[in-house]
Amino acid sequence: MIRRLSILAAAALAATCLTGAPAMADGPEQIANGTFDTTTEPWWHTGNLAFDLDGGRLCADVPGGTANPWDAIIGLNDIPLVKDETYAFTFFATATPGKVAKALIQLPVDPYTQYLSANPELSVSGNTYAYTFTSPVDLPNGQVAFQIGGSAEPWRFCLDDVSLKGGAEPDVYTPDTGPRVRVNQVAYLPKGPKNATLVTEAVGALPWQLKDADGVTVSDGVTTPRGVDASSGQNVHSIDFSAYRKAGEGYTLTADGETSRPFDIGGGAYQDLKLDALQFYYTQRSGVAIDDALRPGYGRPAGHAGVAPNQGDTAVPCQPGVCDYTLDVSGGWYDAGDHGKYVVNGGISVAQLMSEFERTKNAPSATPVGGLNIPESGDAVPDILDEARWEQEFLLKMQRQDGMTHHKIHDENWTGLPLLPHLDPQKRELHPVTTAATLNLAATAAQAARVFAPYDAAFAAKNLAAARKAWAAAKAHPDVLASTSDGNGGGTYDDADVSDEFYWAAAELYITTGEKEFKDFVLASPHHTADIWSERGFDWGHVAQLGRLDLATVPNDLPGRAAVRASVVAGADTYLATLRQHPYGVPYNPPTYDWGSNNLVLNNMVVMAAAFDITGTLKYRDGVLQGIDYILGRNALNQSYVTGYGEVASKNQHSRWYAHALNADLPNPPVGTLSGGPNSSIQDPVAQAKLRGCKPQFCYIDDIESWSTNELTINWNSPLSWISAFVADQGDGAAPAPPTCEVAYTVHGSWPQGFTTQVTIRNTGAKAIDGWSLTWSFLGAQKVAHGWSADFTQQGATVTAAGESYNKKIRPGQSVTFGFNGTSAPGANPTPDLFTLNGAACA
Numbered sequence: 001m002i003r004r005l006s007i008l009a010a011a012a013l014a015a016t017c018l019t020g021a022p023a024m025a026d027g028p029e030q031i032a033n034g035t036f037d038t039t040t041e042p043w044w045h046t047g048n049l050a051f052d053l054d055g056g057r058l059c060a061d062v063p064g065g066t067a068n069p070w071d072a073i074i075g076l077n078d079i080p081l082v083k084d085e086t087y088a089f090t091f092f093a094t095a096t097p098g099k100v101a102k103a104l105i106q107l108p109v110d111p112y113t114q115y116l117s118a119n120p121e122l123s124v125s126g127n128t129y130a131y132t133f134t135s136p137v138d139l140p141n142g143q144v145a146f147q148i149g150g151s152a153e154p155w156r157f158c159l160d161d162v163s164l165k166g167g168a169e170p171d172v173y174t175p176d177t178g179p180r181v182r183v184n185q186v187a188y189l190p191k192g193p194k195n196a197t198l199v200t201e202a203v204g205a206l207p208w209q210l211k212d213a214d215g216v217t218v219s220d221g222v223t224t225p226r227g228v229d230a231s232s233g234q235n236v237h238s239i240d241f242s243a244y245r246k247a248g249e250g251y252t253l254t255a256d257g258e259t260s261r262p263f264d265i266g267g268g269a270y271q272d273l274k275l276d277a278l279q280f281y282y283t284q285r286s287g288v289a290i291d292d293a294l295r296p297g298y299g300r301p302a303g304h305a306g307v308a309p310n311q312g313d314t315a316v317p318c319q320p321g322v323c324d325y326t327l328d329v330s331g332g333w334y335d336a337g338d339h340g341k342y343v344v345n346g347g348i349s350v351a352q353l354m355s356e357f358e359r360t361k362n363a364p365s366a367t368p369v370g371g372l373n374i375p376e377s378g379d380a381v382p383d384i385l386d387e388a389r390w391e392q393e394f395l396l397k398m399q400r401q402d403g404m405t406h407h408k409i410h411d412e413n414w415t416g417l418p419l420l421p422h423l424d425p426q427k428r429e430l431h432p433v434t435t436a437a438t439l440n441l442a443a444t445a446a447q448a449a450r451v452f453a454p455y456d457a458a459f460a461a462k463n464l465a466a467a468r469k470a471w472a473a474a475k476a477h478p479d480v481l482a483s484t485s486d487g488n489g490g491g492t493y494d495d496a497d498v499s500d501e502f503y504w505a506a507a508e509l510y511i512t513t514g515e516k517e518f519k520d521f522v523l524a525s526p527h528h529t530a531d532i533w534s535e536r537g538f539d540w541g542h543v544a545q546l547g548r549l550d551l552a553t554v555p556n557d558l559p560g561r562a563a564v565r566a567s568v569v570a571g572a573d574t575y576l577a578t579l580r581q582h583p584y585g586v587p588y589n590p591p592t593y594d595w596g597s598n599n600l601v602l603n604n605m606v607v608m609a610a611a612f613d614i615t616g617t618l619k620y621r622d623g624v625l626q627g628i629d630y631i632l633g634r635n636a637l638n639q640s641y642v643t644g645y646g647e648v649a650s651k652n653q654h655s656r657w658y659a660h661a662l663n664a665d666l667p668n669p670p671v672g673t674l675s676g677g678p679n680s681s682i683q684d685p686v687a688q689a690k691l692r693g694c695k696p697q698f699c700y701i702d703d704i705e706s707w708s709t710n711e712l713t714i715n716w717n718s719p720l721s722w723i724s725a726f727v728a729d730q731g732d733g734a735a736p737a738p739p740t741c742e743v744a745y746t747v748h749g750s751w752p753q754g755f756t757t758q759v760t761i762r763n764t765g766a767k768a769i770d771g772w773s774l775t776w777s778f779l780g781a782q783k784v785a786h787g788w789s790a791d792f793t794q795q796g797a798t799v800t801a802a803g804e805s806y807n808k809k810i811r812p813g814q815s816v817t818f819g820f821n822g823t824s825a826p827g828a829n830p831t832p833d834l835f836t837l838n839g840a841a842c843a
């Protein structure tokens with residue numbers, strides 16, 4: 001706000017749309033930021049404008065040569081209107097040179113019904129304008145729009161002190177946090193850690209009781225006072241009831257006169273979550289009809305498949321002046337609750353799905369993901385890869401002939417809610433190519449080249465060629481950055497530092513090909529040895545961790561690989577230390593929580609899970625099991641962030657098509673959908689109205705309009721699905737038995753078409769092994785051609801060799817040896833990291 005004499009201009013009072021005397025300006029203020037003191041958030045503008053925060057005013061240079069008022073708009077969404085309430089709408093505005101603008105309060109979606117329409121005559125010195133209107137509707141998401149297009153000449157518009165007073169008092173929002181004993185509302189593993197948090201004023205330890213479904217106390221103890229927790233501002237105690245190990249349903253925990261929400265002790269729920277979190281992707285698909293038979297209640301016509309009113313995605317032009325061609329960029333997943341498709345966000349999502357699959361090849365105890373009930377189910381390819389391919393095909397389409405890759409494709413302007421994908425009438429546009437997008441394509445295509453190789457050689461080859469081309473293009477254009485202001489109609493996903501993207505891409509290319517160029521790049525990158533395990537963790541804009549994790553967990557011959565593996569373990573130690581200090585057991589505790597904090601928590605858990613896969617050391621696994629407690633209810637809000645999991649769970653995530661909160665005919669998000677979770681910056685109006693001054697854990701509201709705290713995205717469900725698979729793999733939480741076998745796998749020779757390998761299994765246990773089958777996986781499309789001294793079967797990259805009648809017995813301390821000739825395949829052929837004998841990992 002600029003200080004000025006506040007005189008209501010006579011001209012404004014005479015303005016056309018007065019519906020009576022201006023209301024007394026004493027109703028509640030509905031506009032969270034009308035003064036522009038420090039920010040223009042959460043106001044938006046059409047793509048032909050840019051905001052300029054000019055001395056406490058919001059200003060914009062309006063281009064000349066547009067035809068209609070609505071060709072340039074500055075707007076604010078999500079203003080609640082109450083039927084029959086009278087509102088006073090006032091603002092100060094200037095125009096240089098003078099102009100007539102349109103000021104509207106309206107429905108944000110077609111037919112854009114106008115409840116107030118004014119035509120203020122703006123001058124260079126500026127005036128304050130005042131109008132009143134009575135709302136004919138109850139509407140949670142009214143829109144303020146200044147339409148400033150239609151001028152032949154360019155001009156400058158400035159706005160300040162926008163106020164809409166009247167209607168309902170904004171709620172004094174106090175979340176209903178239920179009982180003060182906070183638990184994982186879904187399930188603890190019987191033999192895993194079991195921790196809870198008590199919110200209390202008490203300073204000294206208090207007794208607790210664990211009760212079964214009949215209310216019988218089955219265990220008790222005393223709390224551990226933990227003082228005031230910075231992330232919630234609450235005085236808390238922690239409760240450890242790990243010693244109780246009996247599976248069952250409907251347990252509760254009582255302390256300080258409060259009884260927790262119910263929970264199970266058992267692993268079954270995680271088998272469901274493992275599938276649900278992945279099934280999320282099918283209903284995010286663009287370009288194809290969603291089959292209601294596969295997802296009852298979620299069927300819908302194909303979105304953006306080149307059919308009106310959609311204006312895409314089969315032949316999408318660039319933003320004006322960006323390119324002179326169109327691309328078919330149909331398919332892929334919608335990024336989030338909007339209809340945009342962004343390469344850097346798609347990149348990490350598809351990478352994490354492929355990594356979830358690769359983990360089943362390389363990690364002890366990881367079991368394949370079952371059927372996802374998608375159209376491709378029943379083909380010869382694992383469903384998780386079929387789903388990943390849906391996105392990877394789209395990423396490939398975003399690549400230009402020269403290898404550079406478009407950053408994103410989305411609507412020209414933001415659309416309102418609700419809006420099913422097939423009804424989106426907005427113009428679709430390709431945005432400029434960027435180095436970050438190009439490197440995301442290089443990384444994911446390199447990974448796809450190895451994981452798809454056993455199933456589809458042509459697709460694998462296409463990916464490898466695209467990855468190489470992208471790598472070369474990024475090297476030639478290393479600093480083409482996404483614009484920080486290209487955020488109209490879609491997210492900016494800007495990133496000023498792409499050195500981590502270079503590292504990730506080089507790592508994936510090296511793992512897949514084993515080639516020197518990529519090895520040298522990896523070894524020379526500062527990200528290879530830096531401490532990249534920051535408290536904040538990793539996400540779409542911080543991807544060095546993806547490279548380091550894969551170098552550590554996917555077999556390869558990188559010099560110094562042991563140190564790479566040790567560095568992941570060191571990262572896990574950092575997160576474990578954070579978790580142990582945190583009275584809610586969260587491996588994330590920065591002073592402010594970032595946008596999508598739940599995905600950052602989950603990604604830090606991925607690092608601990610990888611450390612467990614590498615070392616077998618239980619404390620890392622237990623860190624993951626405690627982390628999931630936070631996501632599923634052991635938190636300050638006493639709620640689960642996964643739809644359908646836990647007695648109280650997020651269900652109104654910001655989405656244009658799971659918009660049940662706005663249209664009862666539409667569904668809520670499917671079960672297994674993660675909400676982004678607490679975000680200290682609360683950029684959206686709902687959060688700003690209700691959560692101002694929030695402590696980090698309280699910066700969340702399960703409101704469909706709270707896009708900055710409560711959205712769903714493909715890159716948030718990807719760590720959820722990775723982690724839920726990991727937790728499901730822990731069964732009842734029993735510690736894996738120590739290995740009783742050792743394997744020596746020696747490639748004695750290789751030639752262009754093949755290689756010959758000898759494998760020795762030694763029984764290092766105390767008992768005789770009577771009948772064995774040994775399993776390992778190749779990196780890519782290598783195949784056992786013929787073998788000796790064992791029976792071989794192969795599925796995809798995974799080989800099982802079973803003892804024959806004469807060598808099926810291995811006495812303690814003894815060994816058997818068998819061998820095979822393999823068929824070579826493009827790329828590297830490293831020694832597998834993992835050998836599993838009769839289902840248990842060997843040393």
Ligand code: 9MR
Nearest residue numbers: 335336338490491492493595596711713
């Ligand atoms: O997840 C993104 C977050 O990391 C950024 O800070 C934020 C602002 O740029 O954008 C988030 O991504 C949103 C994107 O811009 C548009 N689609 C929905 C995404 C999730 O809220």
